[in-house]
Amino acid sequence: MNLSDHLADLLSSVTPADQLAMQAARERQAQLTKPPGALGQLEEISVRLAGVFRTPKPHPRGVAVVVAAGDHGVAAEGVSAFPQTVTPAMVGNFLLSTPAGAGGAAVNAIARSLGAQVYVLDAGVAAELPDHPQLIRAAARRGTRNLRLESAMTREETLSLIAAGASVARQAIGAGADVLIPGEMGIANTTPASALSAKLLGLNPAAVTGRGTGVDDSTLAHKVEVIRDALARRGSQLSDPLGVLADLGGYEIAAMLGMMLQAAALKRAIIVDGFVEGSAALIGVALAPALRDYLFAAGLCAEIGHRAQLDHLKLTPMFDLGLRLGEGTGGVLAAPFLLAAAATLREMLTFEEAGVPGGSEPALAPEHSLQG
Numbered sequence: 001m002n003l004s005d006h007l008a009d010l011l012s013s014v015t016p017a018d019q020l021a022m023q024a025a026r027e028r029q030a031q032l033t034k035p036p037g038a039l040g041q042l043e044e045i046s047v048r049l050a051g052v053f054r055t056p057k058p059h060p061r062g063v064a065v066v067v068a069a070g071d072h073g074v075a076a077e078g079v080s081a082f083p084q085t086v087t088p089a090m091v092g093n094f095l096l097s098t099p100a101g102a103g104g105a106a107v108n109a110i111a112r113s114l115g116a117q118v119y120v121l122d123a124g125v126a127a128e129l130p131d132h133p134q135l136i137r138a139a140a141r142r143g144t145r146n147l148r149l150e151s152a153m154t155r156e157e158t159l160s161l162i163a164a165g166a167s168v169a170r171q172a173i174g175a176g177a178d179v180l181i182p183g184e185m186g187i188a189n190t191t192p193a194s195a196l197s198a199k200l201l202g203l204n205p206a207a208v209t210g211r212g213t214g215v216d217d218s219t220l221a222h223k224v225e226v227i228r229d230a231l232a233r234r235g236s237q238l239s240d241p242l243g244v245l246a247d248l249g250g251y252e253i254a255a256m257l258g259m260m261l262q263a264a265a266l267k268r269a270i271i272v273d274g275f276v277e278g279s280a281a282l283i284g285v286a287l288a289p290a291l292r293d294y295l296f297a298a299g300l301c302a303e304i305g306h307r308a309q310l311d312h313l314k315l316t317p318m319f320d321l322g323l324r325l326g327e328g329t330g331g332v333l334a335a336p337f338l339l340a341a342a343a344t345l346r347e348m349l350t351f352e353e354a355g356v357p358g359g360s361e362p363a364l365a366p367e368h369s370l371q372g
């Protein structure tokens with residue numbers, strides 16, 4: 001199958017969540033031993049999980065984060081507080097053996113603390129990475145082109161990275177993941193993420209461009225100008241989301257899009273972490289609106305454009321810890337909320353089952369009817 005047929009196939013496999021299972025879950029939530037609504041946002045999460053897993057008693061088990069790493073030609077414009085060499089060095093760090101286990105980055109430590117699997121994908125890092133048994137490699141150029149001056153990727157490259165992301169997602173799901181978290185590492189990648197957000201949300205670049213790794217005021221102003229220049233080129237039309245992604249995106253962003261589409265096609269839950277993941281999700285829902293049914297927002301992150309992304313996706317963040325890291329860290333932190341929400345729906349007893357007074361009156365059976 002050629003790559004555009006592969007994408008078309010993936011898109012047509014992304015079908016809406018199961019409304020009947022959601023309705024049954026809502027009715028069940030109303031009978032569980034608690035005041036109505038007392039589990040707050042967990043209740044809506046549990047109902048959405050019922051829709052994803054197509055049962056009023058969903059039981060998601062494994063959690064996996066896939067960190068896709070890629071480099072960006074636009075790093076040459078000086079839009080990050082860190083040099084591009086940090087990308088391959090951090091990939092090394094994701095894989096290093098440490099006294100605590102594999103990986104010395106934040107995502108590794110957080111994933112270990114919660115028992116989540118970490119996969120690492122080289123989605124086009126600029127430097128050659130040494131072989132490592134845990135490093136999955138996509139066939140990609142070493143870094144995108146400078147999106148200020150030209151399209152960051154070709155269509156073929158974009159399709160190929162979407163396919164690579166989809167393939168890792170199948171691997172993770174095959175190994176037991178029911179909750180998939182796309183994560184990213186790529187110096188300068190908040191620039192393509194901001195450019196994509198400005199384009200797709202129709203907002204002024206200044207409204208969606210943040211400090212990323214912590215750039216100062218003058219670098220931030222320069223970053224906004226770089227994005228303005230990129231948007232002023234004769235780029236792709238909004239009616240062509242794949243073209244917009246190729247024009248303004250990045251390899252790891254395309255790979256995360258592939259992961260999301262594949263996980264949704266296989267009816268798994270996806271946690272969308274920060275601002276860079278959010279930009280992949282925006283392309284995803286433009287290509288396949290039903291993808292939204294499978295997305296769960298982790299926390300609100302500190303990038304200023306994140307709120308606008310979540311509003312567009314109609315997703316509610318689960319916490320606000322001021323995270324501004326990426327890597328999928330917030331997504332892994334949010335995973336226990338999903339597992340717990342499903343557990344309430346699955347394992348709590350109803351008022352009737354537990355013999356607790358105060359539940360809504362069950363309808364009277366005819367033989368007990370007063371008129372009988």
Ligand SMILES: Cc1cc2ncn([C@H]3O[C@H](COP(=O)(O)O)[C@@H](O)[C@H]3O)c2cc1C
Pocket residue numbers: 079080081082086090184185186187188189190191211212213214215325326327
């Ligand atoms: C040591 C280090 C570890 C990271 N882990 C994630 N990021 C995050 O920061 C980068 C995006 O910010 P910007 O667009 O400003 O470059 C991405 O690599 C993202 O994953 C990191 C950044 C650094 C420096």
Ligand SMILES: O=C(O)c1cccnc1
Pocket residue numbers: 190211212213273274275276277301302303323324325326327
């Ligand atoms: O929110 C994010 O995804 C983010 C923020 C800063 C740096 N890298 C990623």
